[in-house]
Amino acid sequence: MTDILIIGAGPAGLSAAITIAEHGLNVHVIDEYMDAGGRLLGQLYEEPNGNWWNGIKESNKLAEKASNLGVKISLNTSVNNIEKIDDKWVVYTDTNTYSTSHLLLATGAAEEPFPIPGWTLPGVMSVGAAQVMTNVQRVKPGERGVIIGVNVLSSAIAMELNLAKIDVATIALPKINQITEESGNPENVLNSLLHVAHMAPSAFVKFGSKLMKNDFMKKLGITFFPKGGVKMWGIPIQLRKAVIEIYGEERVEGVKMATISPTGEVIPGTEENISADFVCIAGGLYPLAELAAVAGCPFHLIEELGGYVPLHNNRMETTLDGLYVAGNITGIEGAKVAISQGVTAGLSIVHNSGKQKLDQEIAASIQAIEKTREEAYIQFHPDVKEGKKKLQQYWEAHKSSKQLVQS
Structure with missing residues (x-):
């Protein structure tokens, strides 16, 4: 007893x-x-x-x-x-x-990961797993990574990976589908991202977040969001690009990304490959x-x-x-x-x-x-x-x- x-x-x-x-x-x-x-x-x-x-x-x-x-x-x-x-x-x-x-x-x-083509390749992990490897086990998950999913958790952990001198090539959205309806929609994600803008070292990001207090400004912000992303801690945060596939033969070699519309639809012909040796999926908690x-x-x-x-x-x-x-x-x-x-x-x-x-x-x-x-x-x-x-x-x-x- x-x-x-x-x-x-x-x-x-x-x-x-x-x-x-x-x-x-x-x-x-x-x-x-x-x-x-x-x-x-x-x-x-x-x-x-x-x-x-x-x-x-x-x-x-x-x-x-x-x-x-x-x-x-x-x-x-x-x-x-x-x-x-x-x-x-x-x-x-x-x-x-x-x-x-x-x-x-x-x-x-x-953690609540979402499926994406290629997610069973060695080198794909949850963003929390990358955090534990880096901060607890003191082992790098890789040399250059991509984070799929833009939210408070992924933003905070990207900052931690950056502190450990790990190259995070980009943080991008997942391709929108029935499962990623919320996490793949740029406007919904922007609402979440505004709540971590105070963590960014960039004065531009902090100032810009203060301007987006109403729906009109948010829609405007998404429509004219830079195609190259906005950098936080030197990491491009992409709200107009989505990962449509993780590729590699025997392990992760990179991701295929495409430009998306303000509502999340992939724009044909805009695909590009980004090299990486690990990928983190950030579906939230x-x-x-x-x-x-x-x-x-x-x-x-x-x-x-x-x-x-x-x-x-x-x-x-x-x-x-x-x-x-x-x-x-x-x-x-x-x-x-x-x-x-x-x-x-x-x-x-x-x-x-x-x-x-x-x-x-x-x-x-x-x-x-x-x-x-x-x-x-x-x-x-x-x-x-x-x-x-x-x-x-x-x-x-x-x-x-x-x-x-x-x-």
């Missing part, structure tokens, strides 16, 4: 574990990866104040603090199933079976919420949060007794927000365990999440606040329906 069990040793899981341990409860964290830190491990960027956010260092700080507080961390441990038996959550892994009254799911996010589904938690599709998210309140409690969520399983945001959510989840678990009354501390931690979200350097979804508002409305509707049934 474990007092509290946390699945996921990323920023949310570790911060929750620290919070719980600081209040004197035993907590056990399990994770399938070989190192604690989750997606935080791969992050490396300079903040507006000039400080560097180094994911490996931040992960080590969290893991070390948790260990010093007596938190047990089991890595290389995959969860196969969870179920509620009587009043306990039973978690089945490939090594042990655990039973707990309070279970926190901090499983994070997963979605909440990794399968375990919450297995547990029986209700879900809602909220596009502003990145996909389907388990129904929960701002105290990180789900509709199921003793089951909590924190981090990217609740919506795609940065590591700092995940850390703040972990604190709230930890406080809620301690409070609900009956050991201490922490209503004031929980209220303050919820405000801290909002402040962290407001100050986030990288925002994966610009309308995340609207998404959280929708989630709260779903929660209130659930509470009302439950009260009606009970009455």
